[in-house]
Amino acid sequence: MYLKHLLRVMLFWLFAMNTTFADAIFDPDTNTIILSHVLAGDGSSQTESIYATNVRITFDEVISAGISWPPLIHPLPWPAEIDFFDTRNQELTISYITTPDRSIERKDVVIKIDSVLGFDYSESIAAGVSDFKFRYVLDESLPVEWRNDFEQIMANLQRDIPIFAKPGWYSMPVFAWKSDAEAPLPFISGACICGGGEGGSYDWMSLEISAWEIENSDIHRYSVVPHEYFHVYQISHADLSGLKWLMEGPAATLESIYVQEHYGVDYFSQAQAPLLSGLVRESPSLYESFSASGEADDNYSGSVFLTLILAEELQNQGFSEAEAYRKIMKDFFLGRTKFK
Template sequence: MKKIFIVLIALVFYSTSVAAVEKFKFKYNLHENLPKKWVTEFENIMDIVQEVMPINENTNHWVKNNMKLMNMKQGYGMDIYAWKRTKNPFPEKRANMKGSCICETNSPAPWVQLDLNPKDLADSRNKIRTYSVIVHEYFHVYQRALSHDKFSDRNSPKWLFEGGAKVLQEIYARQYYKKYLLKSDLQEQKRWSIKKVSKETNLYEKYNTSPQKNGFDSNYAGSAFIVLALVNELKKNNISEQEAFELVFREFWIQRGKKPRGWNWQPAFQNTFGMTVTEFYKRLSKYKRKDLKKILPNKSLKIQDIFS
């Protein structure tokens, strides 16, 4: 009996200590002009992404300190604002918010904003973009957490963090909505140039040098192609597709967190992928536009398999 009692006490302690892991908390600021259906989807998606890619006090010491600071300052980790496109949606919070982003990452309290195009909300195909953008922006918060806030283009290549977010949001959309915009987005000639991607990849390392074709690395198609080529090269080294995506979506950011701030992200790249940046760019230089079909993610790939 005594033994059972001790076991029980140990179990109680164990379960309370597990339950006590504090999560990174978001505050949702959802505009009243949003359709109810979208709000429900938003809440579902946030539950799923936080379960699959958790951010909590055990993530690393940077997250733990950041959570302490933000909880003291505002009682939670980060604001998320969402609205159907309108002028000045939250005048009492911040003036003239525009566009979707994780915004002002250099400020003490960055936030996420989702600016939804009414035309997309009304269109059965593009509606998926208003859902997958939630995954995209949450993923930036995750990259920020793992890398100790070293994911902006002063610290990491833009093609890797934006291309990664684009590929991940499309894998998610395929899995949960059976809609796949990655192939069609990347097939559009006007969105990116294979010559620039394969021969001048370094331009895609920064926002302000990223080649512009009808807008700014339109929908991050060029960056997404580079990410898919990287995964393809990793697969040639006997790494499974799931593992390769895990390296791109998670391990790189953990490795990046361990190195100092600044442009010197190359050692983290080499530690993660087992090849130098120069070597990868050389391999990428051989890619043709038609290779896209061969390097798209497997149709049955699930985000849970990547992050498990």
């Protein structure tokens, strides 16, 4: 019993130290910085990116000192941050940096690198390959089968719908856990792309997987992954979070197409169509807003309906089915890219 307890304490410290020292560390004595994870790219998706770990650098110019950041946002199991080196202007954005004694903790520090002293590992990510970094925190409460499928789904999505890193938008943690277990952090709940934090915000993907869905093998336990992933794709080009059906319609449509293709489940007919409200025909403009559509858009049935109708209208204008969906799901968002 005692040994078990001791072991647990030791494991806790090992884990805590790992996490504590996995963010960027500035050592004032040697004036060096160790970056645990760095992504280097030009944000264009047209050239290769480089991902490296434990990169040791010196710096000569602080372009922005960022903001002072209390340790509150980074309790376990928040995963270590990734930093971004913009190869166009040669500026390094350090998402979160501390000193070994934690007397300094800052967020979004921008510096010019003087020299690279070394690194442990690096890989090249070819042009056109998804380089936006998701950092998984998959809780043990989830069955191994779910965790394996999750990783496969994410790999498929990143291959088919690449998301490209750019300054200010290059990484996001993903928290997944079973709903009857404790949430990984008190401010994380539900299934969403959420954000928050006092004094400056972080974004994350929250996947609270319903225990009922797992126990009853309900396909939504998996379909929620492409749904939330697609929101990250959308936001990476245009944040239309106020415009409900244009965000939720394509995400919920993609969700159905994904499980049709990979699990042979017709989620459109099973879980979306039966909930459709007549209100979508009477007052479609209600679906522009989350609050106005409310319960009349249960499981986004109305938003999906409008998306399918739009695809139908485009086909009536002579576009093929594939072209129509490409316009709605891809071209529309690409045309609104906010980061240039």
